[in-house]
Amino acid sequence: MKDIGAPESRRGLLEPLLDRRSVAALEEPAPSQEEVGLILDAGLRAPDHGRLRPWRFVLIRGAAREAFGDCLVAAAKRRDANVPPALLDRYRTWPLRTPLLIAVGAAVRPAHVIPEIEQILSAGAAAMNMLNAVHLLGYGGMWVTGANTYDRGVNAALGFEWPSRIVGFLMIGTPKNAAIPERPSRTQHAVDWAAPVRGAATMPPPRAAGAQ
Numbered sequence: 001m002k003d004i005g006a007p008e009s010r011r012g013l014l015e016p017l018l019d020r021r022s023v024a025a026l027e028e029p030a031p032s033q034e035e036v037g038l039i040l041d042a043g044l045r046a047p048d049h050g051r052l053r054p055w056r057f058v059l060i061r062g063a064a065r066e067a068f069g070d071c072l073v074a075a076a077k078r079r080d081a082n083v084p085p086a087l088l089d090r091y092r093t094w095p096l097r098t099p100l101l102i103a104v105g106a107a108v109r110p111a112h113v114i115p116e117i118e119q120i121l122s123a124g125a126a127a128m129n130m131l132n133a134v135h136l137l138g139y140g141g142m143w144v145t146g147a148n149t150y151d152r153g154v155n156a157a158l159g160f161e162w163p164s165r166i167v168g169f170l171m172i173g174t175p176k177n178a179a180i181p182e183r184p185s186r187t188q189h190a191v192d193w194a195a196p197v198r199g200a201a202t203m204p205p206p207r208a209a210g211a212q
């Protein structure tokens with residue numbers, strides 16, 4: 001990556017994004033109706049190949065959380081008749097511990113010129129934009145998946161008929177704590193690619209990108 005000036009002096013502009021972290025322990029209040037609208041709008045700014053607009057968001061809040069807990073329990077029993085009662089309890093109570101859940105998914109068009117993977121990735125990009133919006137509005141959020149996310153019955157209950165599918169649930173609320181996790185170093189995750197020199201036996205080792 002080329003040095004584009006004084007990167008660290010630009011850091012302040014990105015601080016709100018660089019600050020984002022996932023928060024599992026959430027409590028009321030959830031974002032207001034107006035804030036929820038903004039969060040959804042942020043999801044709708046995700047990039048989307050072919051303008052298919054595959055994004056679908058299903059909000060689970062208020063009393064609907066109880067019914068959704070029952071839906072998760074029923075799905076777990078269908079998957080495994082001997083599912084441990086403790087796990088069923090966890091599924092039943094999980095939605096109630098989360099002020100707002102948003103199931104993020106993709107309405108997938110199979111055999112379209114835009115590959116399915118790109119439609120799914122676009123839904124994932126929407127989820128990320130929404131997580132950032134949640135954070136920027138001062139709330140906490142976390143993207144979770146698990147067996148229920150990939151359960152066709154749970155998907156159908158939320159309106160996702162295969163090949164449409166859920167890419168994850170966003171748990172949203174007010175953070176109970178504000179632990180700041182350690183973040184990875186950019187030098188371990190990005191390199192500047194250099195074309196191999198003609199005739200050279202091996203490629204030069206990559207140079208870490210963004211290193212100071």
Ligand SMILES: Cc1cc2nc3c(=O)[nH]c(=O)nc-3n(C[C@H](O)[C@H](O)[C@H](O)COP(=O)(O)O)c2cc1C
Pocket residue numbers: 020021022023142143144145146167168181
């Ligand atoms: C597609 C996807 C699914 C995830 N599913 C879970 C999950 O089911 N349970 C969980 O504890 N974390 C899950 N995570 C990870 C958390 O959302 C979060 O990224 C992780 O705890 C690290 O926190 P951070 O976002 O602050 O780095 C998932 C992340 C992604 C991208």
